[in-house]
Structures are given as C-alpha cells and as structure tokens.
Amino acid sequence: MSRQHMMWMQSELESLRERGQYRSLVDSEPRPGGWVIRSGRRMLNLASNQYLGTDLLQIRQELGAFPAGMGAGASRLITGHHPLCTRLEEEFARCKGTESCLLFSSGYMANTGVIPALVGRSDCVFSDRLNHASIIDGIVLSRAQCFRYPHRDLDRLEDQLKKAPRGAKKLIVTDSIFSMDGSMAPLRELAELKDRYEAILMVDEAHSGGLYGEEGQGLVHAMGLTSRVEVQMGTFSKAYCAYGGYIAGDSMLKDYLINKARSFIFTTALPPAVISAVYQSWQSVRGHSVRRDELQRKAEMFRQRLQEAGFDTGGSECHIVPLVLGSNEKTLRVSEKLQQEGVAAVAIRPPTVPEGTARIRFSLMAIHSDEDLKWALERIIRIGREEA
Ligand SMILES: Cc1ncc(COP(=O)(O)O)c(C=O)c1O
Known part of the structure; x- marks a missing residue:
C-alpha cells in the first residue's frame, strides 16, 4: 500500500483511539458450562449469543456426523x-x-x-x-x-x-x-x-x-x-x-x-x-423448554441484583442485560478490570449504541450456574462501584 493511503488510515485509526472507539480482535475459545478462554485467560462468558448453550459437539455425538460438503x-x-x-x-x-x-x-x-x-x-x-x-x-x-x-x-x-x-x-x-x-x-x-x-x-x-x-x-x-x-x-x-x-x-x-x-x-x-x-x-x-425457562429466571435474578446495587440496566426485559455506563473510557476501564478478574465483559460503544450510552452488554446462557453468576455479580458490582 502506498504511504499516502497508509497515512489516512493511520490518522482515522488514531482518531478512533482518541474517542475510545478503537476495536481489535481477541482470540476466544468456548469452554463447557458457559466459560471461554480469551487471550489465554479463562473467563465466565457473559458475552455470547448462544443463549441456550446448545452444544454442537454433543449433538454430533448423539445424532452422528453431519453429511460432508x-x-x-x-x-x-x-x-x-x-x-x-x-x-x-x-x-x-x-x-x-x-x-x-x-x-x-x-x-x-x-x-x-x-x-x-x-x-x-x-x-x-x-x-x-x-x-x-x-x-x-x-x-x-x-x-x-x-x-x-x-x-x-x-x-x-x-x-x-x-x-x-x-x-x-x-x-x-x-x-x-x-x-x-x-x-x-x-x-x-x-x-x-x-x-x-x-x-x-x-x-x-x-x-x-x-x-x-x-x-x-x-x-x-x-x-x-x-x-x-x-x-x-x-x-x-x-x-x-x-x-x-x-x-x-x-x-x-x-x-x-x-x-x-x-x-x-x-x-x-x-x-x-x-x-x-x-x-x-x-x-x-x-426440545429445550426447560433451558428457555431457566434462561429467563437467571436473567431476572441477574438484572434485579444489578438494579438493587444501583446500576442502570436500561430497558432490559430479557436475557440481554446492559450495564449502561455512559462514557467510552469508563466502559473500557470496567471491561478491562472485569476481564482481568475472569469475567468476559465486552465494552459496547458508539457507533453500535448512541453517543453517551456506552455499556457492557451482558448476555446470559441457560447453562451458566447460579454460583458462577453470583461470583460474576460480586465482581461486576465491586468494579462498577470503584469506577462510579
Ligand atoms: C438484530 C440482529 N439482526 C441481524 C443480525 C445478523 O445476523 P447474522 O449474525 O446471522 O449475520 C444480528 C447479529 O449479528 C442481530 O443482532
């Protein structure tokens, strides 16, 4: 690529960094029970969309290999x-x-x-x-x-x-x-x-x-x-x-x-x-009706606990529970600290959400255990308060 093109890309990336909007890829490998290894560190996966924790490997064992192709x-x-x-x-x-x-x-x-x-x-x-x-x-x-x-x-x-x-x-x-x-x-x-x-x-x-x-x-x-x-x-x-x-x-x-x-x-x-x-x-x-019910029960408990601790969970009514923090910088700090303590908590910033509403988007899985969720909540509440 020519130097001229590298320069405008570089300057756009720097401007994203200054606004706290720079994003990069992190290696993430799922683990059983709703955990994940991110950059070599084991974390409770509160950022996955596989809400029911359906395990394709297990399905494959039960039902046989998928046809080739x-x-x-x-x-x-x-x-x-x-x-x-x-x-x-x-x-x-x-x-x-x-x-x-x-x-x-x-x-x-x-x-x-x-x-x-x-x-x-x-x-x-x-x-x-x-x-x-x-x-x-x-x-x-x-x-x-x-x-x-x-x-x-x-x-x-x-x-x-x-x-x-x-x-x-x-x-x-x-x-x-x-x-x-x-x-x-x-x-x-x-x-x-x-x-x-x-x-x-x-x-x-x-x-x-x-x-x-x-x-x-x-x-x-x-x-x-x-x-x-x-x-x-x-x-x-x-x-x-x-x-x-x-x-x-x-x-x-x-x-x-x-x-x-x-x-x-x-x-x-x-x-x-x-x-x-x-x-x-x-x-x-x-056939996962039990998991569907479990997911909503766990989400209700998780959301209530955050609300009781005085946090803003926006208009959440389901298994997606945002912790709305406002500024990009604060959200990045909370996300970083939580990940250091073993909670996969990903910062969501503009343009994905409107300016001034940066957040950690927590998404629950039916297979998260109550103990793991309580363990994560204790960290989220402590770190959220430290950064308030
Ligand atoms: C509301 C909504 N619609 C559509 C999509 C796109 O779906 P897919 O990941 O299958 O491209 C997503 C997420 O990725 C989404 O959150």
Whole structure:
C-alpha cells in the first residue's frame, strides 16, 4: 500500500483511539458450562449469543456426523440448492406456522437483501432508532425514504406514517428484542398501526428465535401474531448455535424473494454441512423448554441484583442485560478490570449504541450456574462501584 493511503488510515485509526472507539480482535475459545478462554485467560462468558448453550459437539455425538460438503458449488438458483435446504425450509416453516421459509447465507444478508427487494426509491421505511446495523444497511441499499422513530415511540411512528406520500409502499421494520438493550418491541401495537396505515411489518427475531414459544418459534409466534407479521426474519447464529439466516412468511413472499433479493441470488448457497448442522441444532433447540425457562429466571435474578446495587440496566426485559455506563473510557476501564478478574465483559460503544450510552452488554446462557453468576455479580458490582 502506498504511504499516502497508509497515512489516512493511520490518522482515522488514531482518531478512533482518541474517542475510545478503537476495536481489535481477541482470540476466544468456548469452554463447557458457559466459560471461554480469551487471550489465554479463562473467563465466565457473559458475552455470547448462544443463549441456550446448545452444544454442537454433543449433538454430533448423539445424532452422528453431519453429511460432508463444505462447499455448495453454486448459488441456490444454479446448482447449489441441496435437498437439505428444502427439508429445513419446509419443516422450519411448519414449526413457525408460516406457509414458507427461505434460507439466506446469514442474518446480515437476509436484512440487506430483503429490505431492498421490498421497497425502493419511491417508498418509505419506518425503522426504530435502535434497530440492528444490518437493517440500517438494508434500508440504505433500498434507497427508500427512511423515517427513524425514537425507540418504541408509537406516537412518533404514527406521525411519520401519516407523512408518507400517497402511493408509496410503507415498510415498518423492527428488532423483536433489541440486541444492545434487551428491550422488546411493542409488536401488538405495531401490528395495529401497520393495519391502519396499510404497511408491511417486518420483525427481526435474531435475539428471540429459539427462546420464546413452546418450541422456540420466536416472539411473534409466542404472542399469537404470526398471521399479522408479513416478514419474519431471523438467524441460526445465536440461540441455534449454528449459522445462516432465514425469512419466514407467505409462499408468495418466498417466491418473490427468490426472484428479487440480490443477497439471495448472487451468492453461493450455504454449505450442505452447515445446513445439516442447523437442522440438527434446531431440532435440539425445539426440545429445550426447560433451558428457555431457566434462561429467563437467571436473567431476572441477574438484572434485579444489578438494579438493587444501583446500576442502570436500561430497558432490559430479557436475557440481554446492559450495564449502561455512559462514557467510552469508563466502559473500557470496567471491561478491562472485569476481564482481568475472569469475567468476559465486552465494552459496547458508539457507533453500535448512541453517543453517551456506552455499556457492557451482558448476555446470559441457560447453562451458566447460579454460583458462577453470583461470583460474576460480586465482581461486576465491586468494579462498577470503584469506577462510579
Ligand atoms: C438484530 C440482529 N439482526 C441481524 C443480525 C445478523 O445476523 P447474522 O449474525 O446471522 O449475520 C444480528 C447479529 O449479528 C442481530 O443482532
């Protein structure tokens, strides 16, 4: 690279460092019981999205090896559409109570492909201000007019819906559980608004898939809203402990996306081995109702303990419990000290969260023991107070 290019990159990196926003990669190897080795140090993993602690190695031992095939060889529309895709899509849709399901290579690719397929330049998207980056990127790619409403603010959303030009398609898009806050979208009220304003409702179930409903079908299903949400999006990378994204909805939607979603059309299909792992992992997650209940019980205890100690846990209502600290520097110090004491606590800073709301995002796993959580809480509370 030329010296000139190195200089502007260097200066951008320095500016990130000055603002406490510089990020770097840390080696992390999962260990049983919800622990992790990070940079050679053993820590309680309070930063994983594998909320149920589903263990793929164990599933593999119980159910046998996944079929070989680490390369699909082509996109789905060419020769990459393995019969395992059909099986997973059909059975998963049946479980969710939708007519169909369509696999994407990741949740990020589902959001960045589906939103531009549904709306374009002359349409409008209404997006909760705390929606995930992949939704924001999908909206940018769509070139639609974007209205960002304050977090869960239905009055502002309604004002914005009224402003949409006549004839424009309207898409309301929301996370079901907000990834950095652990708050829940008002799904019932959103469904009412979308009916009133003839909009499409799209719900990202990345952090609720596998965790709500009798078989982990997600929050939309658990709230009895399946027929009222046109587009359910999710990922197999979190509670399902595997990889890949999906869209669930009507057959017409699937047919349309196969023809119009660029991130589906112009990429190689997921490897058959991954689809097989997703299938087996999903089967295991369906039966984990005890773990689902345990996860919420542990999260409730964890959140309450932090609140009683006077900490700000934002709008958390689930297994994601932020410790909102405000400044980037303070958050980095707390994160560093906690990691030194064996708690994997990762600092989340802008632009992932709004300026001035830097935090440690704790995410619990059903397999964390009560003793380990109490041990971690003692450290979090002590270090949090030292840095107050
Ligand atoms: C709300 C939300 N949507 C989508 C994604 C993207 O999913 P994936 O990791 O499968 O790309 C994530 C996380 O990564 C997320 O938190």
